[in-house]
Each structure stands twice: as C-alpha cells, then as structure tokens.
Amino acid sequence: xADSDGRQVDSINHSTGKICKxxxxxxxxxxxxxxxxxxxxxxxDRGPPEKEKEKEKASVLAPSKPAxxxxxxxxxxxxxxxxxxxxxxxxxxxxxxxxxxxxxxxxRQDTERASKQGKKEGGQQSASSKPKATxxxxxxxxxxxxxxxxxxxxxxLKKLAKKLERQQVRQINIVPLRSDYGxxxxxxxxxxxxxxxxxxxxxxxxxxxxxxxxxxxxxLQYSQGIIAGSNxxxxxxxxxxxxxxxxxxxxxxxxxxxxxxxKLSPYISFLSQCxxxxxSMGNAIKHIKKEISNIPSQCKEEEAKRRLQECIDSYIxxxxxxxxxxISKYAIEKISxxxxxxxxxxxxxxxxxxxxxxxKQRKFRVIVVDSRPRLEGREALRRLxxxxxxxxxxxxxxxxxxxxxxxxxFLGAHALLANGYVMSRVGTSQIALVAxxxxxxxLVCCETYKFCERVQTDSFVSNELDDPDDLIVTRNGKTHxxxxxxxxxxxxxxxxxxxxxxDFVDLVITDLGMIPCTSVPxxxxxxxxxx
Amino acid sequence: MELQAVLMAAGGGSRMMDLTYNxxxxxxxxxxxxxxxxxxxxxxxVGFEExxxxxxxxxxxxxxxxxxxxxxxxxxxDVVCIQEEADMGTADALRHIQQKIKTDILVVSCDLITDVxxxxxxxxxxxxxxxxxxxxxxxxxxxxxVPGQKGxxxxxxxxxxxxxxxxxKRLLFMANEADLDEGLVLRKSIMRKHPxxxxxxxxxxxxxxxxxxxxxxxxxxxxxxxxIRGELVPYLVRKQFSKSLNSQxxxxxxxxxxxxxxxxxNLELLSTSKDEALLQLARERSCWNDHRGDMSEAYHGxxxxxxxxxxxxxxxxxxxxxxxxxxxxxxxxxxxxxxxIHPAAVVSERSLVGSxxxxxxxxxISDRTSIKRSNVGTSTTIKEKVKITNSIIMNxxxxxxxxxxxxxxxxxxxxxxxxxxxxxxxVGSGQRVEPEAERTNEVIVGSDQLMEI
Numbered sequence: 001x002a003d004s005d006g007r008q009v010d011s012i013n014h015s016t017g018k019i020c021k022x023x024x025x026x027x028x029x030x031x032x033x034x035x036x037x038x039x040x041x042x043x044x045d046r047g048p049p050e051k052e053k054e055k056e057k058a059s060v061l062a063p064s065k066p067a068x069x070x071x072x073x074x075x076x077x078x079x080x081x082x083x084x085x086x087x088x089x090x091x092x093x094x095x096x097x098x099x100x101x102x103x104x105x106x107x108r109q110d111t112e113r114a115s116k117q118g119k120k121e122g123g124q125q126s127a128s129s130k131p132k133a134t135x136x137x138x139x140x141x142x143x144x145x146x147x148x149x150x151x152x153x154x155x156x157l158k159k160l161a162k163k164l165e166r167q168q169v170r171q172i173n174i175v176p177l178r179s180d181y182g183x184x185x186x187x188x189x190x191x192x193x194x195x196x197x198x199x200x201x202x203x204x205x206x207x208x209x210x211x212x213x214x215x216x217x218x219x220l221q222y223s224q225g226i227i228a229g230s231n232x233x234x235x236x237x238x239x240x241x242x243x244x245x246x247x248x249x250x251x252x253x254x255x256x257x258x259x260x261x262x263k264l265s266p267y268i269s270f271l272s273q274c275x276x277x278x279x280s281m282g283n284a285i286k287h288i289k290k291e292i293s294n295i296p297s298q299c300k301e302e303e304a305k306r307r308l309q310e311c312i313d314s315y316i317x318x319x320x321x322x323x324x325x326x327i328s329k330y331a332i333e334k335i336s337x338x339x340x341x342x343x344x345x346x347x348x349x350x351x352x353x354x355x356x357x358x359x360k361q362r363k364f365r366v367i368v369v370d371s372r373p374r375l376e377g378r379e380a381l382r383r384l385x386x387x388x389x390x391x392x393x394x395x396x397x398x399x400x401x402x403x404x405x406x407x408x409x410f411l412g413a414h415a416l417l418a419n420g421y422v423m424s425r426v427g428t429s430q431i432a433l434v435a436x437x438x439x440x441x442x443l444v445c446c447e448t449y450k451f452c453e454r455v456q457t458d459s460f461v462s463n464e465l466d467d468p469d470d471l472i473v474t475r476n477g478k479t480h481x482x483x484x485x486x487x488x489x490x491x492x493x494x495x496x497x498x499x500x501x502x503d504f505v506d507l508v509i510t511d512l513g514m515i516p517c518t519s520v521p522x523x524x525x526x527x528x529x530x531x
Numbered sequence: 532m533e534l535q536a537v538l539m540a541a542g543g544g545s546r547m548m549d550l551t552y553n554x555x556x557x558x559x560x561x562x563x564x565x566x567x568x569x570x571x572x573x574x575x576x577v578g579f580e581e582x583x584x585x586x587x588x589x590x591x592x593x594x595x596x597x598x599x600x601x602x603x604x605x606x607x608x609d610v611v612c613i614q615e616e617a618d619m620g621t622a623d624a625l626r627h628i629q630q631k632i633k634t635d636i637l638v639v640s641c642d643l644i645t646d647v648x649x650x651x652x653x654x655x656x657x658x659x660x661x662x663x664x665x666x667x668x669x670x671x672x673x674x675x676x677v678p679g680q681k682g683x684x685x686x687x688x689x690x691x692x693x694x695x696x697x698x699x700k701r702l703l704f705m706a707n708e709a710d711l712d713e714g715l716v717l718r719k720s721i722m723r724k725h726p727x728x729x730x731x732x733x734x735x736x737x738x739x740x741x742x743x744x745x746x747x748x749x750x751x752x753x754x755x756x757x758x759i760r761g762e763l764v765p766y767l768v769r770k771q772f773s774k775s776l777n778s779q780x781x782x783x784x785x786x787x788x789x790x791x792x793x794x795x796x797n798l799e800l801l802s803t804s805k806d807e808a809l810l811q812l813a814r815e816r817s818c819w820n821d822h823r824g825d826m827s828e829a830y831h832g833x834x835x836x837x838x839x840x841x842x843x844x845x846x847x848x849x850x851x852x853x854x855x856x857x858x859x860x861x862x863x864x865x866x867x868x869x870x871x872i873h874p875a876a877v878v879s880e881r882s883l884v885g886s887x888x889x890x891x892x893x894x895x896i897s898d899r900t901s902i903k904r905s906n907v908g909t910s911t912t913i914k915e916k917v918k919i920t921n922s923i924i925m926n927x928x929x930x931x932x933x934x935x936x937x938x939x940x941x942x943x944x945x946x947x948x949x950x951x952x953x954x955x956x957x958v959g960s961g962q963r964v965e966p967e968a969e970r971t972n973e974v975i976v977g978s979d980q981l982m983e984i
Contacts, residue, residue: 199650199654201650201653201654201657202648202650204578204650205577205578205579206533206534206577206578206579206637206649206650206653207532207533207534207535207578207579207634208533209532209533209578209580213532213533213657216533216657217657217658217660220654220657220658221658224658225819226658226659226817226819227813227814227817227819228817228818228819229816229817229818231816232813232814232815232816232817232818233813233817235809235812235813235816236810236813236817238809239806239809239810239813242806242809243806316809316812321812345818346818348815348816348817348818376818378820378823379818379819379820380818382820382823382826385826386826
C-alpha cells in the first residue's frame with residue numbers, strides 16, 4: 001500500500017514534471033499497441049480508426065485509474081488529479097490528434113494500396129511490392145531501386161510517365177513511352193521488353209523537331225541493332241551530341257551551361273527508351289554534362305561550342321582510340337607464337353588486338369565461339385579472316401569439346417563492375433567457367449571508361465531484354481514458334497548480358513596496364529581523385 | 532530541320548482527259564474534297580508544319596479562295612507557280628525550287644491517297660542514311676465498272692519490275708517493261724553482292740520519295756533529267772552498284788580526267804570532315820552487317836543506298852486513271868469521320884439517302900429521291916423522283932425529275948434533263964443531257980473537247 005502509495009505519491013509529487021514522463025511512457029505503450037494493431041490491420045484491411053478509438057478510450061481510462069486510486073491524498077491529489085486528468089487529456093488530445101493523423105494517413109495509404117492491388121494482375125508482384133513499399137515508409141533511408149528495373153510496379157511506372165511528362169515543352173510530350181511487348185518471364189518481369197516491330201519513332205513527328213533529328217536517327221539505329229557494341233554506341237552517341245551542340249543556340253536569358261544540360265535530358269530519355277543505355281554511354285554522358293556545366297558563364301556561345309566539340313573529340317581520342325592502342329600493346333605481349341586463342345562474339349577491342357598481333361607477325365590461330373540469336377561471331381569471323389588469320393568457328397554448345405585445344409581466352413567486356421565482376425554478352429560467364437575448369441587463362445580486355453560504380457553479383461537484377469521474336473527461326477518453311485503468344489505457359493527470353501565473377505578471370509588488360517579483377521575499385525577511386 | 536515536304540500538283544492528268552479537260556487534276560473532288568487536300572492532310576497528321584506546293588496558276592487561285600481547304604488544312608502552304616505550257620517534269624520542278632530547299636526532301640504527288648504510317652518510309656531513310664527511300668503498295672484490282680470502257684483493256688498496262696533483297700527493304704533493281712527491249716538484264720555486280728533477289732511485278736509506285744539534299748544538287752548540275760519517277764529513280768537504283776562509286780581512288784582519278792563525270796560524283800560528295808570520320812569509326816566498331824556470306828563490310832562499302840517500303844495492307848491509291856478515281860471515291864469516305872450528310876445540305880425528309888453515300892454542303896435533295904452508294908458534291912440540285920446508284924456527282928450539277936443514274940460519273944456543272952436514264956456513262960463538265968435520253972456506257976463530252984488528243 002505504502003509502496004503503491006509511495007509510487008503513486010511519487011508519481012503525483014513529481015506531478016507536473018513527472019506526469020509528463022508517465023504520460024509519455026503511457027503514450028509510448030499506446031503507440032506500440034497501435035503499431036501492432038496497424039500491422040494487423042494491413043493484413044486484415046480493417047479501419048484502424050475504430051481500433052484507435054477503442055484504445056483511446058482504454059488509454060483514457062488508464063491514467064484516470066491510477067489517479068482515482070489515490071485515496072490518501074484527496075485534497076492534494078484532487079487538484080492534482082484534476083490537473084492530472086486534465087493534462088493527460090490535454091496531452092492526449094494533441095497525442096490523439098497526432099496519432100489519429102498518422103492513423104488516418106496509414107488508412108489512406110492502405111486503401112490506395114488496396115485499390116492498386118485490385119488493378120494489378122500478378123498477385124506475387126503485389127506481395128513483392130508490399131514489403132518494398134512498407135520498408136520505404138518506415139525507413140526513408142532505404143535506397144530506391146532505379147526506375148528502369150521496376151517495370152512491374154505501377155507506382156514506378158507512373159513516376160516514369162510523370163517524369164517524361166515533366167520533360168515536355170508546350171504541351172507536347174517529347175519522349176513517348178514505348179510499350180512493352182509480349183509475355184515476360186517472371187524472373188525478369190521488372191525489365192522492359194520491346195519489339196522491333198514497334199519502333200520508338202511511331203509517335204515522333206516527321207520531321208523531328210522536338211527531338212534533334214540526329215538523336216532520332218541514333219535511337220533508330222540503336223533499336224534496330226545497326227549500331228551495336230559498347231564502343232560503337234558511345235562513339236555514335238558522342239557524334240550525335242556534337243551535332244546537337246552544333247545546332248544549339250542559347251535562348252535569351254539562359255545560360256548555356258545550364259540550358260544545354262536541360263536540353264540533353266529528354267534526348268537521353270528518348271535514347272534509353274530505344275535501347276537501355278550502356279555503362280560506357282552513361283560514363284560518357286556524365287563526362288559531357290560535367291564539361292558543359294564547367295563552362296564559365298562569361299564564355300561566348302561560339303567559343304563554348306568549340307570548346308565542347310574539342311572536349312568530345314579528345315574524350316573519344318583518349319578513351320577509345322588511344323586506349324585501344326595501349327591495350328593492344330599490352331595484350332600482344334601476352335600472345336606468343338603457336339597460341340590458340342579463343343574469342344567469343346564480336347568485341348571490337350579483341351578484334352583490334354588480334355589484327356594488330358597478326359600485323360606484328362605473331363603466329364597464332366583463333367577459335368571464334370558464337371551463340372544464337374545474335375550470331376555476332378560471324379562478323380568477328382569475317383573481319384579476322386579478311387585480315388588473313390586462321391580461324392575456326394564453333395557454336396557455344398561445342399565449347400567443352402574445343403577447349404582442350406585452346407591456350408588462352410580473350411574476352412571483351414561491356415562494363416567492369418565495382419566488385420570485380422565482368423558484365424558482358426550473355427554466354428561469357430559460361431566461357432569463363434568452362435575455361436577455368438580446363439585451366440585455360442582468361443584475359444578480359446576493357447577500356448577504363450567502361451568501369452562502372454555499380455555492384456552486381458547476379459544477372460537478374462539489372463539486365464536487358466531483347467526482342468523475343470529474334471528467337472523464332474524458320475526451317476524448311478515451318479515456323480513452329482510463330483504463335484508463341486497464344487500459348488499461355490510459354491515465354492521467350494532473350495537476354496543480352498550476364499556477369500562473370502572475378503574468380504574466373506585471370507587478368508584484366510586496361511589502358512592503365514594489366515590488373516587483376518579485384519583492382520577495379522582502386523582504378524575507380526584513382527579516377528575520381530583525378531577528376 | 533530534318534525534312535522539307537514538296538507537293539507536286541502541276542500534273543495534267545493525261546490518263547483521264549475526260550475528267551480533267553475542264554478541271555485541273557488537283558481540284559477533282561474525291562469524297563467531296565479536292566484531290567489536292569489529301570497529301571497535306573497526311574503530312575499534317577504526321578507532324579509537318581509546312582509544304583512547298585508546286586502547281587499551276589489556276590490551282591493556286593482556287594487554293595487561296597476555297598474556304599473548306601483553308602479551315603481544314605492548318606499547315607502553311609508555300610505555293611510556287613509554274614507555267615502550264617512549260618511542260619515541266621517533276622525533276623525540272625525540283626530544279627526550279629532549288630533555292631528553297633535547305634534539307635532533305637519528301638516529294639509527294641498530289642494524286643496520292645493513302646493511310647500509310649509515314650514513319651516506316653522515313654525510318655528507312657533515317658536509319659540507313661539512304662539516298663532514296665520510297666513507298667510502294669500492292670496493286671488492288673479495280674472491281675467497279677468504268678464508264679465508257681469498251682472491253683477489257685489489259686494490253687496497255689506496262690508492268691514495273693522491282694527487285695528487292697531478301698529483307699524486302701533494299702531496292703536493287705527497277706525497270707519498266709517499256710524500257711526493256713527483249714528481256715530483263717541484271718548486272719553481275721548486283722548478283723555478286725546480293726545473290727538472293729526477289730523480283731516483284733504487282734506493285735504500285737506511290738510516288739512518295741525521300742531524297743537526300745545532294746540529289747537536288749545533282750539535279751541542278753544534270754539538266755537532262757526531267758522526271759523523278761521516269762529517270763531519276765532508276766538512275767539512282769542503278770548507281771548503287773556502279774563500279775566507280777565503290778573505290779575512292781577511282782572517283783578521284785575520274786574527277787581529274789572527265790569534267791562530265793564530275794557531275795555524277797556530286798552524289799557521293801560527302802563532306803569529309805571530322806564528323807564523317809567519327810561516323811566511320813562508329814560503323815567500324817559496330818558488329819552489324821546488312822548481309823552475310825561474303826567478305827565485305829556493311830552495305831558493301833557503298834555510299835549510295837536506295838530503300839523501299841512495300842505496303843502489304845492499308846489503303847494506297849494513285850488517282851491517275853478513271854478506274855482509280857472511281858475506286859478512290861468509293862473507299863475514301865470510310866476514312867474520315869465526317870458526317871455523311873453535310874449539315875449545310877438541304878435534304879428533304881421523304882428522300883432516301885443510303886448510309887454509304889455522302890452529300891456535300893449546299894445541296895438540295897428533293898422528295899422521293901433515292902441515293903445509294905454515291906457521292907454528291909457541293910451545290911448540286913437534285914429534283915424529285917430521282918434514283919442515283921453507284922455514281923459520282925461532282926459540284927454544281929443539276930439533275931431534273933425522274934432521272935435514273937447508275938454507275939456513272941457526272942462532272943462539274945452538268946445538267947441532266949428530266950427522265951434521262953444514264954447507265955455507266957461519263958458526262959463531261961458543263962454538258963447537257965437532253966430529257967428522256969437513254970445512254971449506256973458512253974462518254975459524253977463536248978464536241979470541242981473531242982478535238983484534243
């Protein structure tokens with residue numbers, strides 16, 4: 001009794017001061033209860049305000065109970081009680097309103113989410129988006145996934161559509177949204193899958209005025225595969241940017257350094273709608289944007305344009321042309337007479353190295369490994385044979401049969417990731433894996449401008465889906481997969497890239513030298529320090 | 532700017548003189564709109580903002596006064612007049628407006644009615660940096676009976692032989708039957724580069740061409756080329772495989788030696804600036820080739836490329852013969868969502884206007900008339916008890932009571948007397964058909980027109 005009294009005396013004596021503490025403790029308990037209730041409600045979809053009100057009533061009763069349980073000090077506690085009853089009520093009111101607000105907000109979000117779920121088709125995907133959404137809600141520190149790999153989340157799609165709308169001028173939508181085609185295999189449903197039959201230019205006006213014509217041409221060439229290959233795409237992109245800068249004129253009251261970057265953004269969105277940007281293109285764009293924003297404001301337009309054109313030329317010269325010269329110099333040291341070199345697909349850099357080595361009178365022969373549906377190896381084969389190099393051509397299914405003959409494997413790369421993984425054409429990781437099994441050294445040739453700060457350990461999270469109709473083949477006049485879309489359980493998957501772990505790569509030959517795969521983050525750090 | 536549109540509207544309509552001796556071809560009504568309205572409509576829908584129209588003075592006058600044209604067509608029409616008597620070919624006309632042309636051009640003929648997705652043609656032009664990109668369509672057989680036609684007239688048709696590669700996009704060969712003496716001659720250079728070629732004959736050339744700027748410069752230097760379709764296009768298609776084109780050294784030598792050949796090489800006069808070097812680098816590094824099986828690079832290293840888009844489905848008509856004119860009139864009203872009966876027309880309640888007929892503004896249709904599957908133009912007066920089926924009535928026509936008109940074409944300002952019975956006839960402009968006349972399968976034109984040949 002005394003204890004309880006004492007405690008209560010304590011609670012009452014430290015009334016004005018401590019009552020707040022008590023209340024906050026109770027508040028905290030209440031809030032904890034509420035949170036639990038809300039989590040339950042999300043699954044049940046019941047109105048939390050009801051629960052809230054119930055708990056409010058219960059919580060109102062709670063402080064009044066200890067207040068009334070003090071029979072000893074009637075006089076003192078009465079006013080205190082009064083004040084106690086008032087202040088908890090008063091403190092409750094703002095607390096109630098805050099909690100009520102929070103509850104209302106949560107209720108609103110729940111109903112919105114429920115309606116979205118109703119619209120969505122896949123139940124699995126909604127379940128996956130739920131946990132994605134709730135952690136975002138409770139911990140705003142969580143990093144958001146980039147929009148281009150959230151194709152199955154309608155909220156992200158809406159955001160992308162809004163972003164494209166915001167980039168509009170005079171009520172004309174500059175960058176039309178390209179619609180996905182065909183059934184996507186569920187593991188890759190977060191990626192875009194476009195068809196070559198629906199070109200991105202369907203909604204672009206002829207003549208292209210809002211998007212610069214050379215960018216439209218470039219986008220078309222990307223989507224039709226006329227310009228393919230990391231280096232080629234970057235060079236073509238920079239060429240198109242040169243023409244854009246040439247035709248650009250600063251509007252009045254605007255600064256070139258800021259306006260030109262804004263002008264380039266919708267072009268880049270358009271290009272990524274045609275075909276997702278490669279890592280090398282991303283780095284090139286970053287570099288250009290930095291150069292543009294570094295143009296001093298007092299610089300005249302002509303001078304600024306000239307400077308930018310020079311900068312683009314020097315970027316191409318340094319990072320692509322001279323880099324390939326340096327890489328071939330290092331690589332030729334690794335090619336000895338009598339070598340049997342295996343290459344995969346058509347990498348412009350590897351072809352260049354082999355042609356240079358042949359010119360330097362090295363005696364070697366090449367085995368070109370190819371894979372469907374792109375069959376890029378044929379082009380590599382043509383170039384090597386035209387040079388005079390002895391070549392053998394196999395499909396990737398014959399890899400293990402031919403590896404015993406091979407002394408070295410040269411692979412090209414689309415990008416080198418920060419954790420040492422090599423992102424390259426799909427099939428490269430298989431080559432590296434089998435080569436490792438046969439103890440054949442694997443050398444990856446990659447320029448430093450393709451080094452990327454991304455980290456990836458699997459080929460699922462970030463990849464590219466090509467046109468599924470490319471997999472359809474007609475033999476003897478029969479096309480069995482002609483109506484693949486009508487078969488509900490059939491999906492055609494045409495992946496473009498895959499990642500190779502650094503354990504399978506023995507050496508990376510870059511323009512900075514020959515480095516192990518794990519030194520990529522060092523190179524990135526050094527590059528950043530330089531800039 | 533990427534493309535400039537040029538509309539060729541100075542043609543005479545030489546294959547349907549009965550219709551065009553009084554009305555210039557661009558002003559012939561099709562679906563109650565002048566023929567010249569259709570190409571700008573197509574261009575406008577795609578996004579063009581202005582068009583250079585090459586036409587005669589008469590047409591220009593009508594263009595500026597026609598109210599309906601002014602309201603319907605929102606783009607800017609830059610009209611260039613040429614003398615009718617000068618008898619200019621289409622290439623001559625391009626040479627005439629050479630000053631206005633600053634970019635690549637899209638040439639379209641005024642008699643083209645189509646609903647093609649223009650981006651298909653222009654995409655070929657853009658993606659492959661083609662010199663020429665054109666549109667062709669499968670020929671439709673005309674099913675309607677043509678008035679004034681006596682017997683089948685298949686003999687006069689000259690076939691076009693069009694050779695395309697296996698993708699169906701690259702144009703390898705084009706010749707008209709009239710130009711071939713004994714047989715089709717294919718150069719070995721074509722066969723070596725494209726061993727698989729599809730030769731098609733049932734194609735209609737839509738006369739829609741995307742041409743590079745350098746072609747216009749070439750025309751300026753070569754004054755002998757008069758017609759785009761007749762001379763320029765076959766020349767460009769042939770030049771793709773010309774020996775002198777593919778080797779740089781050869782061009783340099785011949786430029787020094789022959790002044791004449793200078794003009795031919797204007798075609799490949801690409802500015803060898805740094806930008807071209809960049810494009811070349813991109814192409815070298817790209818692992819794409821347009822053909823496979825031989826050792827040459829993409830496009831066989833050729834700089835001149837011609838592409839064609841062949842329409843499989845969809846509507847594409849060239850209104851240059853009477854049969855095409857009738858067919859177009861039949862099909863075109865379905866394209867547009869205009870109300871079949873213009874609000875300004877006065878149609879009596881006791882008349883029967885079929886759902887597939889269209890009535891133009893300011894018409895007066897009296898009681899007990901029946902109009903089925905017909906087009907009636909503006910300001911036409913149709914009196915009582917008239918039966919019109921399957922016919923085309925142009926503007927300002929007066930049809931008296933009790934007439935029966937079937938499968939006919941009645942031109943502007945004609946008058947059909949009462950009780951006339953007209954079957955499968957063509958009544959020329961301003962003609963009078965006497966009352967109680969019975970005409971079948973005749974062409975009624977004025978006697979003064981009979982003198983023109």
